[in-house]
Amino acid sequence: MMSKQTRQVSQEQIAHQWDCINQIQHLLSVRADAPHFYCQTFGCQQNEADTERIAGMLREMGYEPTDDPKNANVIVVNTCAVREHAEKRVLGIMGQYTHLKEENDDLTICMCGCMVQQEHMAEKIKKSYPRVDIVFGTHALWRFPELLLRRLSGSKRIFDISGDDRGEISEGLPVLRGQGCHAWLSIMYGCNNFCTYCIVPYVRGRERSRKPEDIEREFRELIAEGYKDITLLGQNVNSYGKDLGLGVDFADLLARLDKVPGEYRIRFMTSHPKDASDKLFETMANGTHISHQLHLPFQSGSDEILKRMNRHYDAAHYRSLIQSAREKMPDLVLSSDIIVGFPGETEEDFQKTLEMVRFGQYDILYTFLYSKRSGTPAAEMPDSATKEEKQDRFDRLLAEQETINAARQEAYQDRIVRVLIDGTSNSKQPTDHPLTGRTDGGLLVMCRGDGLKLGEFADVRIERTSLRALYGVEVGNG
Ligand code: SF4
Numbered sequence: 001m002m003s004k005q006t007r008q009v010s011q012e013q014i015a016h017q018w019d020c021i022n023q024i025q026h027l028l029s030v031r032a033d034a035p036h037f038y039c040q041t042f043g044c045q046q047n048e049a050d051t052e053r054i055a056g057m058l059r060e061m062g063y064e065p066t067d068d069p070k071n072a073n074v075i076v077v078n079t080c081a082v083r084e085h086a087e088k089r090v091l092g093i094m095g096q097y098t099h100l101k102e103e104n105d106d107l108t109i110c111m112c113g114c115m116v117q118q119e120h121m122a123e124k125i126k127k128s129y130p131r132v133d134i135v136f137g138t139h140a141l142w143r144f145p146e147l148l149l150r151r152l153s154g155s156k157r158i159f160d161i162s163g164d165d166r167g168e169i170s171e172g173l174p175v176l177r178g179q180g181c182h183a184w185l186s187i188m189y190g191c192n193n194f195c196t197y198c199i200v201p202y203v204r205g206r207e208r209s210r211k212p213e214d215i216e217r218e219f220r221e222l223i224a225e226g227y228k229d230i231t232l233l234g235q236n237v238n239s240y241g242k243d244l245g246l247g248v249d250f251a252d253l254l255a256r257l258d259k260v261p262g263e264y265r266i267r268f269m270t271s272h273p274k275d276a277s278d279k280l281f282e283t284m285a286n287g288t289h290i291s292h293q294l295h296l297p298f299q300s301g302s303d304e305i306l307k308r309m310n311r312h313y314d315a316a317h318y319r320s321l322i323q324s325a326r327e328k329m330p331d332l333v334l335s336s337d338i339i340v341g342f343p344g345e346t347e348e349d350f351q352k353t354l355e356m357v358r359f360g361q362y363d364i365l366y367t368f369l370y371s372k373r374s375g376t377p378a379a380e381m382p383d384s385a386t387k388e389e390k391q392d393r394f395d396r397l398l399a400e401q402e403t404i405n406a407a408r409q410e411a412y413q414d415r416i417v418r419v420l421i422d423g424t425s426n427s428k429q430p431t432d433h434p435l436t437g438r439t440d441g442g443l444l445v446m447c448r449g450d451g452l453k454l455g456e457f458a459d460v461r462i463e464r465t466s467l468r469a470l471y472g473v474e475v476g477n478g
Pocket residue numbers: 191192193194195198199200201235236272
């Protein structure tokens with residue numbers, strides 16, 4: 001029984017989308033050549049997972065994927081709104097794609113995702129990019145087949161950013177995932193946290209969780225298809241299940257999936273400190289397949305700034321979470337996000353952020369200079385620090401973290417780690433470590449060894465380290 005606020009798209013509605021897919025298939029079947037689609041994704045892992053759903057629908061219609069937009073008959077650009085810069089990049093690219101129509105009138109151009117979910121942006125596309133055929137928002141993604149069929153059947157340009165903030169869960173539409181051994185698996189959508197600098201809650205709506213049985217079904221399919229490293233996705237996975245009214249939380253879901261037999265790893269992102277718990281850390285520590293990797297953004301070490309960010313925790317609570325996680329998992333690989341230069345941040349506030357970085361001893365730190373986002377409360381906050389002051393703090397933070405990062409990497413010297421071999425080095429220089437892999441904690445390992453195989457786990461002894469990667473040799477081969 002789903003709680004009243006989380007709605008599931010009905011089977012009839014999903015069946016209608018499949019019907020549209022079949023009608024497009026029929027439309028395309030008369031073509032002499034196979035039509036192609038090209039998808040481009042901006043932004044986060046959630047957007048990448050959404051693009052895999054769009055690609056799945058296009059492939060079912062009969063389109064083949066292409067890496068070259070010039071060969072495409074359908075182009076879909078999945079947009080991001082997290083920073084103004086991202087939007088400028090998207091608009092730049094759209095300029096190029098719409099020119100392709102001059103040479104190819106058998107081309108349908110679509111835009112979707114967080115940027116166009118914003119009314120002012122959809123209006124901008126409507127006015128300034130007349131060659132864009134279809135614009136659909138984050139809530140309308142599951143209706144893509146219906147929208148494309150209408151356009152291919154001659155309707156005028158389509159703008160669908162409807163759907164209220166509550167959002168919906170749609171199950172049963174095809175997905176086309178990338179090659180390789182890594183897979184994204186969305187477990188929930190939306191966010192209820194309204195951090196004052198963030199646009200996500202306004203473009204992705206309220207938190208809504210997929211049913212555990214639907215997630216487990218898809219998880220088992222991924223394992224059966226040979227995926228070895230599955231990342232559970234949500235803007236705030238730690239609040240999974242709150243809207244389901246089933247008394248199931250994220251730790252319960254993790255424990256349920258962990259029971260599925262096989263050799264694989266489960267990862268998850270993103271966690272919010274206000275919902276992280278000892279129960280979660282215990283489940284991770286006692287799991288068979290759950291990686292000892294935790295991405296726990298703290299954003300600022302200053303309680304005053306955390307309050308203004310509306311983050312719902314203070315520095316003391318955050319420290320206790322790290323302590324608890326490390327006690328239960330001494331081999332934990334910890335990463336975080338930090339925003340430098342939030343409106344009103346003083347040198348004293350920044351010093352507290354540096355203290356937290358020293359306390360946290362992070363393996364990986366994603367650092368951002370505050371970027372004003374119109375439509376967010378923080379955009380209206382007084383901001384006295386100069387660009388130079390903020391940049392100076394940012395540089396000092398990077399220097400601090402570089403020292404910590406080097407020491408954390410060096411601690412792996414001569415250790416044997418379990419690595420999932422997942423690719424080949426893209427180094428332009430000749431390299432004696434031709435393969436790439438990931439540790440349980442998600443760290444990059446450049447590997448060598450005749451017995452190493454793509455998509456398989458192997459024990460690797462670390463023979464040298466750098467800030468960016470560990471370098472290792474197959475155990476028993478060096
Ligand atoms: S938790 Fe905060 S930063 Fe993350 S998506 Fe939600 S509002 Fe944005």
